[in-house]
Amino acid sequence: MAEWVPDVLGDEFAQLTLDLGSDEQGPVVATLVRALPTPVPWWERARRRRPLLEGVDVLYVHGWSDYFFQKRLARFWTARGARFFALDLRKYGRSLREGQTPGYITDLSTYDEDIAAALDAMGRGEESGRRLILFGHSTGGLTLSLWASRHPGAADALVLNSPWLEFQFAPVRAAIAPMVEFQARIRPLDVAPQIDLGYYTRAQQEVADPDDPMEVNTAWRPVQTMAVYAGWLNAILSGHKTVAAGLNIAAPVCVLLSARFVPPTRWSEELTSADSVLVVDDIARAALRLGSSVTVERIDGALHDVFLSRHDAREDAYRRLHRWVVGWRVAHT
Numbered sequence: 523m524a525e526w527v528p529d530v531l532g533d534e535f536a537q538l539t540l541d542l543g544s545d546e547q548g549p550v551v552a553t554l555v556r557a558l559p560t561p562v563p564w565w566e567r568a569r570r571r572r573p574l575l576e577g578v579d580v581l582y583v584h585g586w587s588d589y590f591f592q593k594r595l596a597r598f599w600t601a602r603g604a605r606f607f608a609l610d611l612r613k614y615g616r617s618l619r620e621g622q623t624p625g626y627i628t629d630l631s632t633y634d635e636d637i638a639a640a641l642d643a644m645g646r647g648e649e650s651g652r653r654l655i656l657f658g659h660s661t662g663g664l665t666l667s668l669w670a671s672r673h674p675g676a677a678d679a680l681v682l683n684s685p686w687l688e689f690q691f692a693p694v695r696a697a698i699a700p701m702v703e704f705q706a707r708i709r710p711l712d713v714a715p716q717i718d719l720g721y722y723t724r725a726q727q728e729v730a731d732p733d734d735p736m737e738v739n740t741a742w743r744p745v746q747t748m749a750v751y752a753g754w755l756n757a758i759l760s761g762h763k764t765v766a767a768g769l770n771i772a773a774p775v776c777v778l779l780s781a782r783f784v785p786p787t788r789w790s791e792e793l794t795s796a797d798s799v800l801v802v803d804d805i806a807r808a809a810l811r812l813g814s815s816v817t818v819e820r821i822d823g824a825l826h827d828v829f830l831s832r833h834d835a836r837e838d839a840y841r842r843l844h845r846w847v848v849g850w851r852v853a854h855t
Contacts, residue, residue, distance in 0.1 A: 530616070535557055537553055538556070549619065552610060553609070553610040554610075557596035557607075559601075577653060578654075579605045579653070581607050581641070582658070583611065583659070583662035583663075586625060586661040587743065588659070588743050589743060611662075624748045626754055628757050629757050634669060658682055658685060660685065662685075663683065664758070666680060667769060670771050674771075680773055681778070682809070684779055684780065684805065684828060685809070687805050702755050703759075710753030710756075713749045716746060716749070721786040723745045726827075731832075769812050771813035774850060775813055776846045776850075777809040779805055779809075780797035780823075780826065780828065782796045786798040795835070796824075819839075
């Protein structure tokens with residue numbers, strides 16, 4: 523039976539390998555990472571007020587060509603009393619095994635197995651009585667939104683950091699979807715041309731905050747994105763189509779987005795203060811189709827991952843998230 527072991531992020535974190543069986547490429551696993559809050563002496567606990575998020579679990583899911591590595595993001599939640607967990611999905615990051623096609627999947631609902639295994643390892647039985655916040659970035663935001671729609675009542679809130687809810691320009695999706703679907707049926711492992719020039723990674727490096735240092739494993743989070751396969755792209759477009767039809771998520775949703783999009787056709791300083799991955803206005807519109815209670819926060823100067831932005835935008839993102847969490851907690855006390 524798998525056991526919690528030290529994580530690559532250091533003493534504050536531990537990881538657990540989740541066995542998901544096997545596929546044509548061999549054994550399949552996901553990896554659950556948990557934050558280990560700094561112990562508080564009993565005499566200090568007695569003086570402190572009840573933590574804001576006591577009795578709350580947070581499950582984070584990363585984006586495409588990504589994995590969990592942001593320590594401060596975990597500390598945001600644990601400092602408020604929540605239990606924080608992050609999931610490296612199958613064939614990503616800590617879960618990638620030799621011989622596997624990185625990030626490859628043909629149906630986003632397959633991740634139901636990864637999420638179910640994670641929730642079980644978190645001790646979230648039917649009688650746990652703990653609230654659940656799902657926290658997803660980019661493709662992880664799409665995955666968790668679809669999961670929440672298929673599992674009504676399972677999540678108490680969703681926080682989405684630049685979720686990939688629509689393809690780059692909605693009319694393009696409608697135009698290319700039939701061709702991609704056909705290609706996915708006959709040659710699912712065909713690779714699309716690489717269009718990422720590495721500018722998004724460069725933007726993150728240029729705005730890195732020395733007070734919030736991060737070490738990134740480029741084998742798990744390459745400078746240019748991982749290869750895009752026809753079968754995977756078809757799964758993404760299918761997810762976008764489902765969102766466009768409306769998900770009807772009952773839980774309140776907070777969506778954090780950059781204020782503007784700049785296409786990454788050439789390097790410029792503009793790319794250090796904008797989303798260069800998603801057309802954020804389209805994402806803002808698509809977010810309103812998630813459910814009946816959706817808050818959209820537009821952050822001036824933010825990158826695609828708002829929590830990797832320049833200092834001022836990053837701090838703004840954390841302030842807005844805190845404000846939303848306080849409101850959610852007060853409403854659900």
